[in-house]
Amino acid sequence: NAGVTQTPKFQVLKTGQSMTLQCAQDMNHEYMSWYRQDPGMGLRLIHYSVGAGITDQGEVPNGYNVSRSTTEDFPLRLLSAAPSQTSVYFCASSLASGNTIYFGEGSWLTVV
Amino acid sequence: GNSVTQMEGPVTLSEEAFLTINCTYTATGYPSLFWYVQYPGEGLQLLLKATMADDKGSNKGFEATYRKETTSFHLEKGSVQVSDSAVYFCALSDWDQGGKLIFGQGTELSVKP
Numbered sequence: 731n732a733g734v735t736q737t738p739k740f741q742v743l744k745t746g747q748s749m750t751l752q753c754a755q756d757m758n759h760e761y762m763s764w765y766r767q768d769p770g771m772g773l774r775l776i777h778y779s780v781g782a783g784i785t786d787q788g789e790v791p792n793g794y795n796v797s798r799s800t801t802e803d804f805p806l807r808l809l810s811a812a813p814s815q816t817s818v819y820f821c822a823s824s825l826a827s828g829n830t831i832y833f834g835e836g837s838w839l840t841v842v
Numbered sequence: 843g844n845s846v847t848q849m850e851g852p853v854t855l856s857e858e859a860f861l862t863i864n865c866t867y868t869a870t871g872y873p874s875l876f877w878y879v880q881y882p883g884e885g886l887q888l889l890l891k892a893t894m895a896d897d898k899g900s901n902k903g904f905e906a907t908y909r910k911e912t913t914s915f916h917l918e919k920g921s922v923q924v925s926d927s928a929v930y931f932c933a934l935s936d937w938d939q940g941g942k943l944i945f946g947q948g949t950e951l952s953v954k955p
Contacts, residue, residue: 763942772846772931772945773886788942820885822943831935831943833878835885 733757736821736834743811743841751806751837753821761824762804766790766817773820779804811841844869848932848946855922855953863917863949865932873934875908875915880929922953
């Protein structure tokens with residue numbers, strides 16, 4: 731079972747570069763979201779989507795962009811990378827509100 | 843707003859010791875409560891959940907009871923193993939908030955043989 735798949739797993743960027751973290755799920759889940767994990771701060775929600783064509787901001791959306799053109803895919807774009815965006819990023823999905831949320835394996839991003 | 847507070851780590855225990863990791867929450871609605879576990883270098887895995895007051899979630903010897911009166915969801919295990927060494931996250935999901943998860947800061951557990 732593929733579940734939630736994130737790519738790349740590791741990435742180093744220079745300040746000012748842009749990139750896209752890919753996320754795909756094969757469980758036909760309506761809800762998808764992106765979190766970032768920083769030491770001592772748990773996971774914080776960046777953006778989320780309740781279905782194709784619908785996205786909304788989470789707790790820490792600045793510097794990130796998302797789109798949801800299909801049910802399966804939910805890419806996260808860093809428009810102009812900054813060192814403060816060095817973090818571990820997790821994509822997650824669930825069938826509906828209140829259902830179990832499944833996480834990808836994470837993407838380790840370093841901005842130098 | 844909604845929030846989750848966990849006891850600070852790291853927690854270091856000997857094998858077969860009793861484990862408690864405290865978790866309390868603040869929520870305006872009626873959230874579902876979760877414990878997730880993250881093993882070194884891996885993503886988060888759901889450990890257990892409870893969706894209403896007095897529910898007890900259990901899995902792999904871990905238990906947690908949804909206590910609405912004390913707004914708590916403490917994680918317990920009677921006898922920990924070295925393989926339980928990981929970071930544990932308490933989280934809540936509010937049905938009225940699109941199912942988004944709000945996490946505690948995580949508690950690192952280290953079990954020594």
